[in-house]
Amino acid sequence: MGRVYNFSAGPAMLPVEVLQEAADEMLDYQGSGMSVMEMSHRGKTFDKIIKEAEQDLRDLMNIPDNYKVLFLQGGASQQFAMIPMNLMKNRKAAYIVTGQWAKKAWKEAQKYGEAVAVASSEDKTFSYIPDCSDLPIPEDADYVYICENNTIYGTKFKTLPDTKGHDLVADVSSCFLSEPVDVSRYAVIYGGVQKNIGPAGVVIVIIREDLISEDVLPGTPTMLQYKTHADADSLYNTPPAYGIYICGKVFKWLKKQGGLAAMKEHNEKKAKILYDFLDRSKLFHGTVEAKDRSLMNVPFVTGDKELDAKFVREAEAAGLVSLKGHRSVGGMRASIYNAMPVEGVEKLVAFMEEFEKNNLQ
Numbered sequence: 001m002g003r004v005y006n007f008s009a010g011p012a013m014l015p016v017e018v019l020q021e022a023a024d025e026m027l028d029y030q031g032s033g034m035s036v037m038e039m040s041h042r043g044k045t046f047d048k049i050i051k052e053a054e055q056d057l058r059d060l061m062n063i064p065d066n067y068k069v070l071f072l073q074g075g076a077s078q079q080f081a082m083i084p085m086n087l088m089k090n091r092k093a094a095y096i097v098t099g100q101w102a103k104k105a106w107k108e109a110q111k112y113g114e115a116v117a118v119a120s121s122e123d124k125t126f127s128y129i130p131d132c133s134d135l136p137i138p139e140d141a142d143y144v145y146i147c148e149n150n151t152i153y154g155t156k157f158k159t160l161p162d163t164k165g166h167d168l169v170a171d172v173s174s175c176f177l178s179e180p181v182d183v184s185r186y187a188v189i190y191g192g193v194q195k196n197i198g199p200a201g202v203v204i205v206i207i208r209e210d211l212i213s214e215d216v217l218p219g220t221p222t223m224l225q226y227k228t229h230a231d232a233d234s235l236y237n238t239p240p241a242y243g244i245y246i247c248g249k250v251f252k253w254l255k256k257q258g259g260l261a262a263m264k265e266h267n268e269k270k271a272k273i274l275y276d277f278l279d280r281s282k283l284f285h286g287t288v289e290a291k292d293r294s295l296m297n298v299p300f301v302t303g304d305k306e307l308d309a310k311f312v313r314e315a316e317a318a319g320l321v322s323l324k325g326h327r328s329v330g331g332m333r334a335s336i337y338n339a340m341p342v343e344g345v346e347k348l349v350a351f352m353e354e355f356e357k358n359n360l361q
């Protein structure tokens, strides 16, 4: 059986070239006589892998020298606690609640202090990004938190909120490396890699150095302190070594594609094909406000649950898989991350056109 077009929100498609290279190196990584899975994380070979991965990520994102790059574990969800434990010095923070992931982070932060929801789009099932140009951010808030791309609902912040001078923390799990970013506008950028970069098990945290200190909330475990990992260059304990190795390959692949500006162009092209079709379709409709549409996650519905289910079934049989929408939105969702080729989206739209012809009464 050949490879399918996998529209999963995560774990998601990886570039075939990367998988092929990893397969070629599986039994004997560059003459070491072993797989990267089997080697010491303290050895020279792995040291080169992790250092190169970090440098390539720094090159891709133009990360300023006063930011640390950490390769951690625990999923993006663990950051929901790590962020307040390390940054909530005044025990107060502002959260912008634009979806389930932002809401989970907000709820978790409430365990550690006063987490104020300064804006929310829950009134309309998170189908838009609220106006964040003049929010009631408490003067003594330690940071302002956003989920920049809302994986489940398919919205994205097109402009960052006005934080009124406060530090900005962003969960970019589902838009990591999808377009250029100005890292200096953030205090912390983090994301689980399984959406747009690599295999589940690695979380990348890019954090401004002055935020890393021993001054954390009382009782914060050693493993949950940024300082622990920053001081040890992400090698305090055994890191998710194989996952980091694959991330490193994806970084090299991205560089070869022309970097993040080229990825943005590629992603805009794919998204336009799909959104243009949704805008002219008589059967399928997008579910979010056009101005806030994500380039990465595209939810859509027919308005008829049985028809949605039929679509998902028939698409799967045609090699277009994992199109079922999140249970909280229903319908379909096409996640079209960096590794999804343009042909995948063209095939999807051709299939949708055909389905529309056959099913529109």
Ligand SMILES: *Cc1c(COP(=O)(O)O)cnc(C)c1O
Residues within 6 Å of the ligand: 010, 074, 075, 076, 077, 078, 101, 147, 149, 150, 151, 171, 172, 173, 174, 192, 195
């Ligand atoms: C998937 C996702 C998460 C949760 O990631 P885990 O690694 O499973 O904890 C958090 N935030 C966003 C935006 C996501 O897309």
